Amino acid sequence: MVVLSVTGIRKLYGGTVAVDDVSFQVGRGEIVGLLGPNGAGKTTTINMILGVLAPTAGSIRIDSLDLEAHRRDALARTNFAAVYAPLPGNLTVAQNLRFFGMLYGVRHLGERIDALLSDFALTGFRDTKCGVLSSGEQTRVALAKAMLNRPRLLLLDEPTASLDPATARELRTSIRAFAVSSATGVLWTSHNMYEVADVCDRVLFLSRGRILLEGNPKTLPAEHGKETLEDLFVTVAREPLTLQS
């Protein structure tokens, strides 16, 4: 069952092509890594899926709903966390979760907030303003917000970028368990190839706005004569032409 279907999306800024004819799908309970060097088009792609950037061409369907025609319903089934989109620092953790919970129409919101505070070890920070939390704590709050509405599609843009390895591992385990238990499709960007290999079922390599490679992160490097996913990433970043079939 497909939860995200991206078909031929393209984004032009003037004469510059940021994303060019990108198509892929994410299934229920599947974690797909969206990889690529800086400027490859990962965040542009995520922004288009979030409905905050209109594609120049192509279509996006979330849980079978066309994003352009059914924006509200499609986004009600989606959520995201990104390192560049912290929650307002002038609200407490609980206030932020209540505010966004109301925006996403979460039922039994009080109970849901309590559960997420517990899941993300945030109960002690319930009445702390987000702006004074450490970056790791803010990341946990952002992830709690991302799971408020039990989304069918979860977009995570470098979710563990500011976390120490132990916390990052715990969160990866939590997200993995959440994706499996709730049949949520996850689109995950990261520059940490160890993390990607550990958590993703499938990866897409973007280069210069196009999908260059796709496959299982555990077998893909060998298929292209590389030892590790990181070696493959470096090749995508530096010599993408050598990988084009």
Add this chain to the structure above:
Amino acid sequence: MAIDPARVGAIALRQFYLFRGSITRTVPLFVWVAIDIVLWGFITRYLNTVTSAGFDFVPVLLGAVLLWDFFQRVMQGVTMAFFEDVWSRNFLNLFASPLTIGEYVTGLVLTSVITSAVGLVVMIVLAGVIFGLSFLSYGAALGAFVFVLFLFGIALGITACAIVLRFGPSAEWFIWPIPGILSPFAGVFYPVATLPRWMQAIAFLLPPSHVFEGLRALVTGGTVAADRLAIALALSIVCVLVASWVFRRVYRRAVRTGLIARYSAETLS
């Protein structure tokens, strides 16, 4: 598209959270209007002592100041709630949610209704207790005056939000002088007939000018012309509709250009 009251309420609740925890947000709700009322209250008292007996400046000048301050509070109620999202760089979180533009703007308006009502009550109490301004003297027309100014304040507030969304946070400084720029045309303190013809033409298009002309007519023993009130009301409604259309257009452009996703202090496209 239908407006979801819960999402509108969320915008107002967010603002309530901010006010509840911040003296720097709550104090300005009533301090500036209180200063204006006290200042203009004493000016009107002084004018009453130096001009011919029988004419009372209190309902004319102090009433006008009160209504003009109310209009400004309404406008700022909308813009300040919007600026909270600008300052906290919250657009991506907001607009990647199911919140619609209609719900967002309605939430800003609801916030403004509450904050401007606080200012209005403070002004009415101060003007009544200290300077003896009785709002009963304006009669039923007062409701129409307040409603027209409320609508126009909302329209300007939404327009101001559109300007900042279009040109970036630094465009905030375009917004604060707007009431000051309009006040000479609106005839807050003097009849519109005092103005040169070209200014009168602009004044006619501004709903507040009809309100203040009506106010002066009322306190000098005349009656408020129903057709002027109708024009003011119609103009206000048109202003709200145009402002909402402009905001929607600016938002759509921001989605097309990626401005929403990368909104920051450096944005000025």
